[in-house]
Amino acid sequence: MAAKKMGLQTVKFQNPPSILATASIVGPKEGQGPLKDYFDIILNDNMYQEKSWEKSERKMLKEAVEMAIKNSKVPYSNIEYFIAGDLLNQIISAGFAARELGLPFYGIYGACSTISEGMSLGAKIIDGGFADNLVVATSSHYCTAERQYRYPLELGNQRPPSAQWTVTGAGAVVISSKPKNPRITYATTGKVIDMGQTNSNDMGSAMAPAAVDVILQHFNDTKRTPDDYDLIITGDLASVGKDIAEELMKWKGFDVTNKYSDCGLMIFHPEQDVHSGGSGCACAAVVTCGYLYKEMINGKYNSVLLVATGALLSTTSIQQGETIPCIAHAVAIENL
Amino acid sequence: MQKLTKEQQDYQNLVNLKKPKPPYIKNIFMAFLVGGLICVIGQGIMNFFVSRGFSIKEAGAPTSATMVFLGAFLTGLGIYDKIGKKAGAGSIIPITGFANSIVSPAMEFKREGYVFGVASKMFVVAGPVLVYGMTSAFIIGLIYYLFKL
Amino acid sequence: MDYVMAFIVGGAICAIGQVLMDATKLSPAHVLVLFVTLGAVLSGLGLYEPLVEIGKAGATIPLTGFGHTLVRGVIEDVDKRGFLGIFTGGLTSAAAGITAAVVFGYLMSLLFNPKSK
Known part of the structure; x- marks a missing residue:
């Protein structure tokens, strides 16, 4: 191996x-x-x-x-x-x-x-x-x-x-390769998960199972638990998807309520008329590069599990009535 | 559409439970209000043409044309989508909404050129409306013709 | 009185459209297509003209009225010209609306640009 x-x-x-x-x-x-x-x-x-x-x-x-x-x-x-x-x-x-x-x-x-x-x-x-x-x-x-x-x-x-x-x-x-904090310590590669969602106006619900799958796999593979992290943060599940992800993790016996957050929820105020929250490649990227990185340098967080989530649909696949395949990748970022 | 597995079906039930519902009553009220107001404006324009000596039947065409102009103009000014956000079907269903569905993609695809951008994208929504409208009118006309014989 | 009836009939037609959009997965484009077809069918059955008598602009301004205009034109032309009327009637009666939509649509898109959000 x-x-x-x-x-x-x-x-x-x-x-x-x-x-x-x-x-x-x-x-x-x-x-x-x-x-x-x-x-x-x-x-x-x-x-x-x-x-x-x-x-x-x-x-x-x-x-x-x-x-x-x-x-x-x-x-x-x-x-x-x-x-x-x-x-x-x-x-x-x-x-x-x-x-x-x-x-x-x-x-x-x-x-x-x-x-x-x-x-x-x-x-x-x-x-x-x-x-x-x-x-x-x-x-x-x-x-x-x-x-x-x-x-x-x-x-x-x-x-x-x-x-x-x-x-x-x-x-x-x-x-x-320079030794300097923060570091990337683990990476868990996600599988494509499709739970049969077809609504392209509800990506959070489509992507939540992929995020949960890779998070649970990460804990399984590393023998770690949510206690090893200050923050578990998904990419762009937004309010609908985050709610579902929490529920799914609870079903599997992981309570992450206090340390779980979502970039799509953090980036906008609810009154900014964004409905469920933010999405897009830049959503997880700017929250990671702006907020997470700076707060890890400041020492607010020392151990973060970043789980950006993606929906692998296209306009063609949606018009042809296909369900939405989704993916998530987890990287652990830590101050050593 | 593919058939859902048991696991997917269970998940669908969870999603249905968690999914926020649109504010049905408010949406219907706003659609009624704005849709009604747009029709009142249309009635005003129609009455104007009638007062200028058009018969009620003749007034239909210039009224539609004027309403289409208003819808197109408000879309250009960037106002129509703001109305639509509140009114939903109230501003989609009237003929002004038909104009909005033509102008909005046409403007947006200007950078793709005046032939394949503006001129072809204009009909993204309007095209299907014309196709189904004309085809159903054709079929009904044919039936009417056959019954008359 | 015209105005009150236009408001009620027009508002009601739009409210039906809203129910369809919220309760089903139909997109705005689907609803428009459905309404124009529905207007044509109702008109063919002779049910839309009475609605126009009651609601005036409230029945002609919504897209169901567009379907009605097409069918009314076809039927009038069939009466006047026979078989050929099936081909000419619809566009003749809807000519003003369609030409206005295409020409104004084109002009507006030349004059304006979409606003950044």
Whole structure:
């Protein structure tokens, strides 16, 4: 058996890779939310002086990566990989940002789970001895996601209370072999779980079982319990999905009520008219890069299990009546 | 649609339990109120045309055209989607909503060009309405014709 | 009186649409298609014209009225021109609405841009 493998789906890093620096950029609406003081840049305008929302999204992604590298003080030429993905078809935000950045590029797709998928892969590359510094990033944009997945912005339709608001923003993480806190200690790779949900306006309910599955697998594989963590945080289940996830974990005998949170619930105030909460690749990414990283440096949290969640649907699959397959990846981030 | 397994069915029951319900009464009230008001505006426009010497039947066409213009204009100004958020079907069902369904995708896809963007996306919602409207009218016309013979 | 009846009939038609949207999984596009077809069928059965007599604009402004306009046009043209009327009637009577929708829709989309959210 592989030396670093633990249980069925988890690896324990031998020399836990460090998170050397992060950067987060968010749109104006996110900049009015409860976490506004944690973000590095808050845009005044969703267009970001570009000609299209797609261009605006990739500019955020590129600038978040450049800022994270700058913050890490690692010379640009020493960044060995750029791992990124986003929600747009053929992950054009990531691909086009990589064109500008000129770094060796792995494009990944995990929908809104991209940030923890990327961190998991990045940490494996570092601990495997294949690189010393790399950067993981992802982005999403309300206006690009809405037109791809749902309706034109000016269409006068009503959103149901279970709908979520795609976060406009980008987050980037520099992962390094340098010994420095916080570190990525474990990574549990999720399986695709499909509990037969078909409502694309209720992603929280679709994704909750995937999040619970990977969290329970993580505890199983590592022999850890919720007591080992100060905070267990899912990506974008929002209020509906978080409620269901708590219930499912209770069924399985894990009570996480006091230490469980969700990025989609934290990023907006309830009165910001976002219905159930935030979603999108950037949701988990900016909360991780802004809030979590800074509060781990400050010592508020010393041990966090980040479980970003993604729904692997497309407009085609929904129109053809398919159910929604979902994924979640868990990474443990700790101050050692 | 695939058949749900037992596990999926149990999960569906949990979701149904936890899922927030839309505020039915408020939504219906708002749809009634706004839908009614839009029709009152339409009646005002119709009465105007009638006072200008149109017969009630003739007044229908210019009234529709004017209402379509209003719906399109308010969509351009970015007001119609705000009405729609509150009113739901109240602003979707009137012909102003039909105009909104044409202008909103057309504006949004301008960057994809004036042929494949604006002109083709205009009909994302309006196209099906025309297809089903015209086809059902055709079928009814055919039945009517056959019965008349 | 026209105004009161327009308000009640128009409001009621929209309220039915709202119930359909909230209680089923129908999207706004499905509801629009359903309503235009429903208007056409009711009109064909001779049930929509009485509603127009009562509700005036309240019955013609909702999209069911569009279906009614199409069918009324077809029936009138069949009476006037026979078989060919099945093809010409619908669009003739709805010409103003459709042309306005296409032309104003196109112009507005040239003039305005969607607002950032």
